[in-house]
Amino acid sequence: MDPRSADLLELPAVRERLAGMTAFAGGRDLALALTPSADPHEVAARCATTEEAVRLRDLGVAGPGGAFDIRPAVAQAVRDVPLDAADLLEVLVTVGVWRELREAVGEHREHAPGLAEVMELPDLAAAMRIESALARAIDPRGGLLDSASAELGSVRRRLVGARRAASDLLRDLAVRLRSHLQESFTTLRGGRPVLAVKASSRSAVPGIVHDSSGSGETIFVEPIALVEANNLTRELVAREAEEEERILRMLSRAVAEEHVALDGLTEALADLDLALACAALSRAWDGCPVEPAAEVDLRAARHPLLDPATAVAIDLPLEGVRALVVSGPNTGGKTVALKTLGLLAMLHQCGLRVPARSARLPVFDRVLADIGDDQSIAESLSTFSAHVRRLVVIMAAAGPRSLVLLDEPAAGTDPDEGSRLAQSVVERLVEQGALVLATTHHPEMKAWASDAPRAANAAVGVDLRTLRPLYSLNIGEPGASHALGIAEGLGLDPEVVEAARRAGPPERRALEALLAEAGAARAAADEELSAAREARAAPNARSATRGSARGSWRCASRRCARGRRPSAPRHGPARRRS
Template sequence: MYDKAIRTLEFDKIKEQLLNYTSSAIGRERAAQLQPSGDLEEVAKWQEETDEAAKVFRLRGNIPLGGIFDIRPHAKRAQIGGMLSPQELMEIASTIRAGRVLSRFFEEMTEDGHELPFILEYINNLIPLHDLQQTISYAIGEHGEVLDSASENLRMLRNQLRTNEARVREKLESMIRSSNAQKMLSDAIITIRNDRFVIPVKQEYRSNYGGIIHDQSSSGQTLFIEPQVIVQLNNVLQETRVKEQQEIQRILIELSAVVGEHTHELLQNVKVLAHIDFLYAKARYAKAIKGSKPALNNEGRVKLYKARHPLIDEKEVVPNDIYLGEEFSTIVITGPNTGGKTVTLKTIGLCTLMAQAGLHIPALDGSETAVFQSVFADIGDEQSIEQSLSTFSSHMVNIVEILKNFESNSLVLFDELGAGTDPQEGAALAISILDEVYNRGARVIATTHYPELKAYGYDREGVINASVEFDVESLRPTYKLLIGVPGRSNAFEISKRLGLNDWVIEHARGHVGTDTNKVENMIASLEDSRRQAEKDREEAEDYLKQAEKLHKDLQQQIVEYYAQKDSMIEKAAEKAAELVDKAKEEAEQIISDLRRLRFEKNAEVKEHELIEAKRRLEESAPFIGRAKKQKPQLQKQAHAFTQGDEVKVISFDQKGHLIEKISDTEWQVQIGIMKMKVKESDLEYIKAAKQKETKPLTNIKGKDYHVSLELDLRGERFENALSRVEKYIDDALLAGYPRVSIIHGKGTGALRQGVQEYLKNHRSVKRIRFGEAGEGGTGVTVVEFK
C-alpha cells in the first residue's frame, strides 16, 4: 500500500536519520521496522507515545538506556541446552540491570506528578529478574571474566595456581640471578611458551640447563628452555589449570541452564526495552527537526502550517502553509521548472507518511493531517533504459497502477502530469486523469506546465490553482507556495531583464493570443494583490504584537502600582500605630507625673505645673499626614459650609465640591471622579454653589442642577441599569458636564457591554473609553460629550 510511495518520497531516508538517535542495537532494529499505518486509532496511539517521550526528553533530558544488549540469541541457545560464554552471561545481567534502572527512572517521574500512561504501560511489562541478575553477577564480572566467587572449588584451584606459579617463578629467578646467568642467558627474564614458564638461553649453553626446548628466536641464537628442575613444578601447574577450566565450564553450564529457564521473560524484556529506545529516538528526532504533534482525522483534511521538507537543510528550506480537503480536494500547481513544485509535493507526502508512522512532523503546532488508507506518488523521471520506456511511458505505467488501486480515502501525488508527449494531448490526458481521481473522492495534488490546466481549477468546484512564486527582479524562484494563484509565464519579463530588445519582445507578444494575455495580466494582478495583502497582514501582526506587549507592560505596572500602594499603606499604618503607642506612653507618663505631684504636694498643685503638664499632653499627640497650610481660624469660622460649595482639600491640595454633610465635623467631598470623607478642619472655602433659578410650572433641570460626576451601577439588574444610564446622561448633559464616569464593574462583562453599546449609539456622546489605572480600569467607562 505504501511501498511505492515510501521509495518515491524517500521515506527510507527519514528512517536512516531516525536510526542515528537510537541507543542500542535492538532499538535500531525496531526503528528500522518503522512503517506507516492507515488505522486512525493506531496512528493516534503512536503519536501519543511519541508525545510522551518528547515530554520526558523536555523535562529530564536523556534517559538511562546504557547497558542494553541484544540477548535474544543467548537466551534461545540457553533454552535448548547450549553453554553461554562469560561475555554473553555478562550481557544478560547488564540488560536485566538496565531494565530495572529504567523502571526506577519512570517511577520517580510519576512520583513527581508527571503522567505517562503509555510509557508506563510498557514499563510495567518489564520483569525484574533480580535473582537471575544477582546469580550471574556473583559469578561473572563486569568485563566478562569468571570471578573467584563463582564457586568454592574455583577459589581453591586459583589459590593453588597462584601458589604454584610463585614457586616456579621463585625457582627461575634464583637461576637467572646466579653468577653464570649473565654469560649463559640472552636476557635475565622469565617468559612463557606453550603455557609453561621458560628462560632465554644462548645456543651454546643449552646443555647447562637440560630440560625441554619450547621455542627459539628467529636468528636461532636463543633457545627458550624449560629447565629440568622446574619441569615437575610446571606439570603440577598445568594440571591445576586444566582443573580450573573444567570448573569454569561446569559453572557456565549451570548458569546457562538457569538462563534457559527464564528465556520467555528475557525475550519480553528485550521487546519492551527495544520499544522504549525506539520511542525515545522518535522524541529526539522530533527535537532535531523542530517537529510537532499533528492533529489527526480520517476525513481527508490537511492543514500544515509552515511545513518544511525534513531532508533539506533547515537554513535553506522555505516553509509553506499547505491546505487540502475542506474547500477543495484537488490542487493543481503550475509554474516553471526549479521553482519548488516537486519539493512541495514531497513535503506534503513525507509529512503524511511521517504522521501515519507516529513521527512528529516538521511543521508548527496546530497542524493537522489526515490518516489516509493509502498514499500514491508518481514523482520524478523514472525512465528505464533496460525496459526501453520513455519518460512518458514510465509515468503512464505508474499512473495506470495508481488508477487501479487508489480509493476514496487516498492521497495521490502527480508530478508533471501528462509531460513527455504532445502538449495538446498531454494536457487533455492530464485533465482526464485528474477528473477520474477527483470524481472518486481522493485527495490529489498535481504539478504541470500546461496552461490549459490553469482553467481547470476555475471550471470545477473543489479544485484550486496554485503556483510557486518567482522573483522576476532577481530571476530566482522564492519557493513560496501560493494557493489560489495560478503560475504565469515569466518568459517575456525574464528576457527583458536579460537584455533582449523591446521590439523583439513586443513582436513576440503579438503572437500570443488575446485571451492568454488577459489571463496572464489577471494572474499578475492577483500576485500583486496577494503581496500587498501579505504585507498588510504582516504589519497588522506587528502592530498586534506591539499592542499586546504594551498591554502586558501596563498590566504589570498596574500590579506593581497596587502592590507598592498596599505596601505604603501598610507601612503608614505601622508608623501610625507606633506613633499612637508612643503617645499613649507619653500620656501614661504625664498622668503618672500628675498623680505623683498630687500625692507629693498634698493636692496643692500650682497653676503653672498644671499648665506644663497640659502642654506635654498636647505635644504627645501624633502628627500624621503632610503639613497643612493653616489659615487663620477666623476665616474658617466666617463661612458656614453648605452643599455644593467649591472647596479646597488642604492636605491633598485639590479642589472639589461638597456633596453632603456626614457628621458635625465631616463632609463628603467630590474630587474629580473620587468621593471621600474629609474633616471640616481640612477644608478651605473657595466659593458658594450657584443658586438654582426656580421656574414655575416646570421641573426641567438645567446646568445649575447638581448631578454627580459618576453613576454607580454595580449590583443593578440589566434593564434597570440601562434605564438609569439613559436618565443620568440626560441629567449630565443638562448640567453641562464635559465628561462623566459610569461604574459598571468587571463581572461577566454583560453589563459593561450593554452600557457601551447604548453609549456608542447616543447622539451626544463624542467618545467613550475605559478608565485609567487610577480611575477603575475596565470596571469604569469614561464618557466624553460633544
Template structure:
C-alpha cells in the first residue's frame, strides 16, 4: 500500500465512498462512486464541484427525479456483440433499461431547459442515445413475462395456431377415452398426464391389455403403467414436430433481436455510461443534502492567504451533533500545532482537515457553515494512530519514522501533511527535537502541515517560530470532559494534575507532583489558565453584546415597521379624503349641469350669471382641495439602498438630509449644518441623483419617480456558498431590483448548512420594508433550504 492509499485508509475516505454509493441507483454508478478519487488539477476539480452543484439544483427543482428501471446490461451487450443469443429475460432487461433512459432523459431535459445554467449535466444528457426503435422491436416480440409473443413472426403465429389445434384434438380424444365406461375399470384414475413430453393415461398393470399403446413410465409400486394409447401416437408425434418447429423459430427470432442489439452496442454503452455519470452526479447531490453541505471554493496551491479555510467544519462520519471546528492554514502560517489533553479532539481535528480536503477535491460538498476554501493538492498524507508491527519488529516510534520518511520525500507546496503525536514513542527530549527538525524541514519545503503533540517544547517552538502557530482543544474541568472546541493562536495546557486532583488522588501526592514541575512550566500554565479565563469572559460578553444588538435591531425594525404602517394609514386617509372631495365636487358639477339643462331658455338667460358663478366656485374649491391635499404629502419614497448624493429620510427622527458617504452598513448624512452617521436600515431614499443606469419614470399619484431598472430580474436568488455579510448585501440589492420590476414572489436559496445563513436571511427579511411576508419552502420548493418571500406591490 503506497503512502497515499494509506492516508485514504487512515482518514476513512473509503467510508465516505460507501455512504456516497448508497445514494446511487444501479451498479454502474455505484462503481463510479466507490472508485472516486481526488483530482489534482484545478479545472477538473472545479468542474466536478460544479457538477454536484448543478445536480443539487436539479433535486431542488424536481426532488423525485430517478433513473428507476435501469440495469447494468454491459455483459448482455457484450454477449450479443460476440455473436451470442440473448434469452427473452435478458432482452427484456435491455428494453427496460432503454425505457428508463428515455424517461429519465425527458424528465431531466425539462429541468435543464436553461442549458447555460446546467452546462455540465446538459453535456452528459446529450450522450443518451434514443434507442426507441430497438425497444419497439424487443417489446413487439417479448411480453412482460419474458415470453416470445405469437406475433413475433407470421411463421411462429402459424406454428402455434397449428399446435393449439393439434393439442385440442389430442385432448378431445384422450378425454373421450378416460370418460368411456368401456375403459373406466382399466384406469387407475381418470386423468391425463405427461411423461417425457408425451400425453399418457394411468392404466392398471393387471388391465394392460385393455388399452393398447406405448408404456412411457411405471409407478414405483409397479401397479400403474403410464400408457400413450396407440390411437393418439400420431397426434402426439404431430405435436412434438410442431414444438420442434416452434423452438427453432423462437431461436431464430431471439438471434435476430440479439443481432439488433449488437448493431447498436456502442450507442447502448454510451447511453449506459451517461446514465451512470448522471446518476452519480445526483448521488453526490443527495449526499450533499444528507450532510447539509455547501460547495467549497477551490484555489491553486499558490493562492495568497488562507488557502485552506474550513469554517465550522463537521466530521461527516460523526453525525449532526458533533461540535464544529474552524481551521485555517496557508496565510500567516503554514504549520498548525494542536495541543491539549487526551480525548480532547486533537485527532478528530486532524482527520476532519484531511477528510474534508479529500472530499473537496473529489467533487463532494463540505459540511461547513459557509463556503470553505481548499487548495488543489498533489498529496494529502497522514500519519495517524499506532502502527507498530510485530511481524516487521517495528515499534510505534519506528513505524511513525518510516511513514514520515516517505512523506518527507514528496513534501512540497502542493502537499498537506497530517502528523498525529509528532515525535511520540521515544525519549521526550529527543522526540521533541526530532519533531522540531521535521517541522523546520517542512517549512523549507513550504508544505501545509497540521500536527498534534503533548510536548511543551513544541508549544514554545510554535509560539516563537515564524510560519508556525499553536492551537488548543478545550477541556472542562467541572465535568472532566473535553468540549472539542478548537482555538487557534493559543497553545493547549496540560490538565493532568488538575484531573488527578479532581479524581481524588491524595493531596500529598498532588502537592509533590506540583513541586516537581519546573517554575517555568508552572508560570506558563498559570498564564494559559489566565488567558483562557479572560477569553471565556470575553466570549461571554461578546455573546451578551450580540444578544443586546439583536434585541435593539429587533426593536428598531419593529418601530420602523410601525412608523411605516402609521405613515401608510395617514397617506391612505389623505388619499381617500382627496378622492371623496373630488367625487363630491363632481356630484355638485353634475347637479348644476342638470339644473341648467332643465331650465327653459328664458329662465336660463336670467339665471346664466348665477350658474357661471356656481361653476367657478366649484372649480376654485377643487383647486384648493388638490393643492392642499398634494401639499400635505411627504416626498415619495424610492425603495432601494441609499447611494452617495441621495436625499434620504432618517426614519427614527423623521428628518431629511443628504448622503455624503457610505461605509459598510452605515452612511454619513448631512442634516442642515450637522453631520451624523446613521445605519442604512434607518434610511429611506426620498429623492436623489439621477441614476447612471438605465432608468424609467413611474407616475405615482401625480409625482414622477426615477427608479433604477435592471432587466430580466430572476424570481430566484441563490446565496449558497456565500458568507453571511456578502449574502445579506446581495439579498438587499435583489429585493430592491425585484420590487422595482414588480415581482410579487421569489425564492431565496440559502441551503441547509448549520442554519446560520438561513437565520441571517430570515432575520433580515423580518420587518424589511419591501417584504410583506415570507415562509420556508414547501415540498417540491426546496424545503427549509429555501425561503419563499412575498414583496409589497408598487
C-alpha cells in the first residue's frame, strides 16, 4: 500500500487506537506496524482470524496481559550474555501466560481453530522444561530462591547465622563499652558494623578505625572481637554472590538452548494479542464483517474516527460504477465520503470489521489518494504543482484493481483549464481500470459524469432552507455549490452577493438553478414519503391502542370474576361478564 495515501486517509490514527487495545508490547508492535494486504487470500485469512477472536472475546478469553516481549532477552542469552534475575522472571511469567492462554484457546478450538493452531508450538516440551527450571529458581519478586541450588541454600543459611552472631556480639560490646561511646547506636563503615567511640577513649576500645567525625571527637571503630565474625559474614556474602552468578549463567544458557520455543511462544502471544485487539476495535465501532465482492457496496458506512453518536452514515452502492463525481457545498462532507471509502477499504485489508450496516468490497492492490493541500514553501511548490506531482505518481501506479481518491483534482489553477484537466485525468484512470472517486465544484465535471458510461454523480446533502450541510450522500444527482447563498448566510452584503449572481454566465446560472430545483424536488419527495409512512403507521398504532384497551377490559373482567367489580365504561353499552 502507498504510505502517503495511508497517511492521508488517517490509517496511522486507527493503528494507534488499535495499539491501545493490545495487552503487551509484542501485540502493540504488530498493531503499529499493521498494513493492508493486497493478497485476497491473506485478507480472507486475516478477516477469519478476527472473526475467531470476536468469538473468543465473547467466550471470555482475554489478551496476554502481564506477558513481556522476551525476544531481546532471549537474543542476549544466545549471545552468551548472562541475564539477571528480573529478566529471567519476565521469561518465566511470559511462558506461564502463554501456557494458560494456550489451554484457554484450546478449550474453544471449535470456535477458533486457527488461533488454537497459532498457540501451539512444534516443541511443546521445550517450553515446559524452561518453565520448570525457572520456577524452581526464580523468586516472584525478581530474585533467586534458596531452592535454586543446594549450595545457595546452604550458604544463605550459614550467612543468616553469621549475621545474627555478629549482631549479638556487637550489641553486647555496645553495652559493655557504653561509657566510652559517643552514641548508643551502631552504624556501618565500608559495609562493616562499627561503634561510635569517643576520641578520648580510643585506647579503651581496641580495634580497627574505619572513619572519624568532622569534628574529630568521634571515631568509628570495628572492635577486634568483632573482626572475625564480620570477616566470616563478608566471606559468606562473597560465596553467595558467586553462587548466584553461577546459577544465573546456568539459567541463561538454558534460555539460550530453548530460544526457538521462547521466540515462537512470544510471537504466538503477539499474534493472539493483535487478533483480540482487532476484535475489540471492530466491536467498539459496531463493525460488520465484509463480504468479498467484485464491486463496492457499502450501506450505512461511517468514518471510524468520527464520533459515532454524531457521524452521519452514508451509502455507497457502486455496482457498475467506475467513476463517482461527488459535488456540493464546502464543508458538506465530500472529502469525508472519500476518506470513508478509502479507510474502510484499508481496514478490511488489515483484517478488521468495518463500521457499516453491511459491506461488500473487493481487495484493492493499491489505494491511492490525493487529498488536502500539499503546497510546500520549502520546495517552492504551489497547490497546483503539488497536486500535479501527486497525480503523476498516482497515474503511474493505478491499475485494474486500484482505488483512486481525488479531492478536487487539478485545483489551484484556471477553472476552465483545471476542469478539463481533471476530466481527462479521471477518464484516463478509468481507462486504466481503476475505481475513481473525485470531488469537484466544476459544472463540466458534473456534466461529464452524467453522460459518461460507468460514471455517476453524487451530491452531499444540504438543508435548502438554511443551507446547512446534512453530511449525507445522494448517489445519482450532482450537487450545487450554494456558495453565494452560504456567503449571504454568513453575513456578506446581499448586494454584493446579488451582483455576483448577475455576473455569472447565463448557462452557469441556469445549471445552478436546475441543480437547486432538483435538490428541492428530491427534498420534497423525501418529505412526502416520510409523511406517507407516518400516515400508514398511524392506523396500526390506533389498532394497537384499541387492542391494548380490549386487553385491559379483559383483565378487568377477570378481576371481576375473582370477586372485584370493575368500574363501568364511560361510553357505550355495558358489557356482560363472561
